[in-house]
Amino acid sequence: MQILNYYPICLDEIEAKVAKKMKRNSTQKCEDVEPLDNVKEITNRFGEKIIRVDGEIPVDLPINNEDRFLFISYDQSSLTHGLHKYPAKFFPELPRWLIKRYSKEKDLVIDPFTGSATTNVEALLARRHSVGIDISPFSRFLAKVKVTPIDEEELERCKKRILRLLVNYRPDKVAVEDIPTFPYRDNWFNKEIILELAYIKKCIENLDTNDDVKDFFKICFSSIIRSVSNADDNCTRTVIRKRLNKVVNPSDALRRFAEAILTNIPKMMEFSNLCPKDITTIFPGDMDARNIKYENETFDLALTSPPYANAVDYPRMHQLEAYWLGFANGSLLPLKKKQVGTESVTVKEYKDLHLIGIEEADKVITRIYNKDPRRAYIAYKYLLDMQMNLKEVYRVLKSNGRYIIVVGNNKIRGEIFENWKYIIAMAEKTGFVLENYFASEIIKHFIKVPREERIDTDWILVLIKK
Numbered sequence: 001m002q003i004l005n006y007y008p009i010c011l012d013e014i015e016a017k018v019a020k021k022m023k024r025n026s027t028q029k030c031e032d033v034e035p036l037d038n039v040k041e042i043t044n045r046f047g048e049k050i051i052r053v054d055g056e057i058p059v060d061l062p063i064n065n066e067d068r069f070l071f072i073s074y075d076q077s078s079l080t081h082g083l084h085k086y087p088a089k090f091f092p093e094l095p096r097w098l099i100k101r102y103s104k105e106k107d108l109v110i111d112p113f114t115g116s117a118t119t120n121v122e123a124l125l126a127r128r129h130s131v132g133i134d135i136s137p138f139s140r141f142l143a144k145v146k147v148t149p150i151d152e153e154e155l156e157r158c159k160k161r162i163l164r165l166l167v168n169y170r171p172d173k174v175a176v177e178d179i180p181t182f183p184y185r186d187n188w189f190n191k192e193i194i195l196e197l198a199y200i201k202k203c204i205e206n207l208d209t210n211d212d213v214k215d216f217f218k219i220c221f222s223s224i225i226r227s228v229s230n231a232d233d234n235c236t237r238t239v240i241r242k243r244l245n246k247v248v249n250p251s252d253a254l255r256r257f258a259e260a261i262l263t264n265i266p267k268m269m270e271f272s273n274l275c276p277k278d279i280t281t282i283f284p285g286d287m288d289a290r291n292i293k294y295e296n297e298t299f300d301l302a303l304t305s306p307p308y309a310n311a312v313d314y315p316r317m318h319q320l321e322a323y324w325l326g327f328a329n330g331s332l333l334p335l336k337k338k339q340v341g342t343e344s345v346t347v348k349e350y351k352d353l354h355l356i357g358i359e360e361a362d363k364v365i366t367r368i369y370n371k372d373p374r375r376a377y378i379a380y381k382y383l384l385d386m387q388m389n390l391k392e393v394y395r396v397l398k399s400n401g402r403y404i405i406v407v408g409n410n411k412i413r414g415e416i417f418e419n420w421k422y423i424i425a426m427a428e429k430t431g432f433v434l435e436n437y438f439a440s441e442i443i444k445h446f447i448k449v450p451r452e453e454r455i456d457t458d459w460i461l462v463l464i465k466k
């Protein structure tokens, strides 16, 4: 009886909540941005000089080696960028600036670790063709939705239909075969939520519309899965804590999904209106950042933020979404092994010390090895994979094309692992010339990375193929 009190959901309440949130976001944006005077020199609490850029980054912003910038982003959830959370996602102003600065219209851009496709969305809006490579099928699916415009009327028609179905939900409308099976399902989710999620998924699949529209709704569906699960919302590891730091009630999946579609449809419409029709964006499914199946000298610009060793475990991070969307149903190991920065290594691999041939990196790897041979191998393997990626990108870039890498440091077993320095050394060995490097201070991460391993500064490396 008590459970039934949660249903049906009240659409008026949800619409009012979303309208209030949208109003708050739009006024914040207008008040904060100073479009004509957005570059200022400031001094931080350590007495260091920092160039602060609010909002849009001027294309010709002067940059010198070791400059430190504080970029304040206002567009993190604008257009399709805000459809779904993604760990270590670019803020859109950064790729937008770099793409405009280092390429021209109709050029071909590649992001070999494309994640949620921030680079590709910005390339598309700046009228550059682009390719995004990611090892994760979930990421490629999200990427495809983010660059695919949708007809406004069709979206509105399907929205009305879906909202009506959500109000008409009853648990007995879900059949056993509608519910996917996957490891620990009944621990990850309460039983009422499992039924609601299965119902939403079935409603989307049964919509009388094209696949692009269905896929958009599937991404809205995916965007609420973590929040209605019993996993900690703020941790990259997707874990169930002994004491859950949130309350999940029956009907939460229905209400959150309604909120997600009401929030995301205007964003998708705005994107669709801005999206050029003569630009192509491709996410090939059979590639890897270490094996880019394109001819030599294909691309004008490469731009990426690679994963880190020992930081975000992407397959584990997105496991619940992947289970519900049908991209995984059992072990995550095969996908984990393909990840650059993988932690899935065997004793046979890590029992001996492996060195990469970069003096500074090898000193750190040796120190880590003395404390923890497994972590040392993970760090070594990461650099080996990045070396392969540098070689591949060098090969597929046109002469004088740039590879821009945004990368931070991290800590492994208490040792600072200066990814950016090692990547510069490996890039130079590959044949790249370092044109410039500068820092971007990170002020906002949506997700908590364990404290010891916090990444504070991103280094932006501009490499040229000579």
Ligand SMILES: C[S@@+](CC[C@H](N)C(=O)[O-])C[C@H]1O[C@@H](n2cnc3c(N)ncnc32)[C@H](O)[C@@H]1O
Residues within 6 Å of the ligand: 086, 087, 088, 089, 090, 112, 113, 114, 115, 116, 117, 118, 119, 133, 134, 135, 136, 139, 287, 288, 289, 290, 304, 305, 306, 307, 314, 338, 339, 340, 341
């Ligand atoms: C830091 S994220 C990229 C985030 C992206 N810049 C964005 O704005 O969303 C790194 C990505 O690299 C992907 N990745 C890891 N190993 C890979 C590999 N071997 N080939 C291609 N992509 C890989 C991960 O799945 C993850 O999506």
